[in-house]
Amino acid sequence: xxxxxxxxxxxxxxxxxxxxxxxxxxxxxxxxxxxxxxxxxxxxxxxxxxxxxxxxxxxxxxxxxxxxxxxxxxxxxxxxxxxxxxxxxxxxxxxxxxxxxxxxxxxxxxxxxxxxxxxxxxxxxxxxxxxxxxxxxxxxxxxxxxxxxxxxxxxxxxxxxxxxxxxxxxxxxxxxxxxxxxxxxxxxxxxxxxxxxxxxxxxxxxxxxxxxxxxxxxxxxxxxxxxxxxxxxxxxxxxxxxxxxxxxxxxxxxxxxxxxxxxxxxxxxxxxxxxxxxxxxxxxxxxxxxxxxxxxxxxxxxxx
Numbered sequence: 001x002x003x004x005x006x007x008x009x010x011x012x013x014x015x016x017x018x019x020x021x022x023x024x025x026x027x028x029x030x031x032x033x034x035x036x037x038x039x040x041x042x043x044x045x046x047x048x049x050x051x052x053x054x055x056x057x058x059x060x061x062x063x064x065x066x067x068x069x070x071x072x073x074x075x076x077x078x079x080x081x082x083x084x085x086x087x088x089x090x091x092x093x094x095x096x097x098x099x100x101x102x103x104x105x106x107x108x109x110x111x112x113x114x115x116x117x118x119x120x121x122x123x124x125x126x127x128x129x130x131x132x133x134x135x136x137x138x139x140x141x142x143x144x145x146x147x148x149x150x151x152x153x154x155x156x157x158x159x160x161x162x163x164x165x166x167x168x169x170x171x172x173x174x175x176x177x178x179x180x181x182x183x184x185x186x187x188x189x190x191x192x193x194x195x196x197x198x199x200x201x202x203x204x205x206x207x208x209x210x211x212x213x214x215x216x217x218x219x220x221x222x223x224x225x226x227x228x229x230x231x232x233x234x235x236x237x238x239x240x241x242x243x244x245x246x247x248x249x250x251x252x253x254x255x256x257x258x259x260x261x262x263x264x265x266x267x268x269x270x271x272x273x274x275x276x277x278x279x280x281x282x283x284x285x286x287x288x289x290x291x292x293x294x295x296x297x298x299x300x301x302x303x304x
Contacts, residue, residue: 002119003031004090005050005059007074009066010037012094018065021092021111030119033059037070047077055084061296062087063118067095068138068205069276076135079128079292088294090118096207100138100275103202103217105298114298121296124303126217128292129201131274132284137293139205139212140286142264142272143179143196143227178229181266185224185259193229195239199262199286200225203302205273210246214258218303220290224262226255262286 004025012018013036022032035046053059064074071091078089092115093101093108107113129136178193198205200212200223212223225247230238241249264270265283272279297303 001029003058003060004063004118005053006032006034006063006065006092007046007050008034008036009070009094012066017111021115024112025115025119043073044077047074048081051078051081051084051087054087061090061118063090063092063115065092065094068097068100071100072137072275075137075293079135083293088123088296090296099204100202103138103204103302104295105300107298117298118296123294123296125291125294126303127201127220128289129222129286130289131286134274136275138202138275140199140272140274141205142270143194179270181264181270183226184263185257185261188257188259190226190255195227195229198225210248213247216302220288221258221260222262222286222288224257227253228255260288
């Protein structure tokens, strides 16, 4: 039997489905201890407590319970603090989009099954990205896409799920403006105005939009996708295709690269979204850390 430590976003603590999943695993004989975040600093404290208990043999698997932002915060904090040998991670997907959980092939509509994978599935080593030293597990987006994520109404997300991002994007097209910068990667250099960018360890963001459709979580590389700036007359059609079909819908327009590192610089600030956390910056360097974390995945993960 497996000893799980579930670190749960406080917003989800009272959900009946969460309580049922925990109860179901306990009935199967697994140990599930639950810790709930309440205020700033809780993720760091609870992760460090879990890592200490993992090092002493009290915890086998640390489970991140929440949406993409919570998952990124927990796994990123664990990497920063230092993961003891043998400690693995699971995901209990409780967000609107659950993009990273989907990339891992987790059953996002069956919380008991998702939690059970953390107790029974073989763990796979996956990569992790660092943007100026700050870890992320799924994707960095910039420009138009990051604004959509930041500006989508939480109430709309609760009602419509991932569709809320697409509707917000369509509504914001009239406010679209260009960003401009220089990109460098292994064997790649491009400069100019652009509408959006994505740097993916995983493939999708914004509720299922595949911005880096060929990315894998364990290849030791990050995928860069740049959508150059669009003429105003073309914006509604092209962005509509991007929101509907992902990068595949606008493939001929994109600038792409795959590299262990990517650099960006500009004379103006860029809106960047780091797995749900908005930041603004004029330059950054992103690096891949191969095999940085062992995660229990589902049947069809983006690995191998």
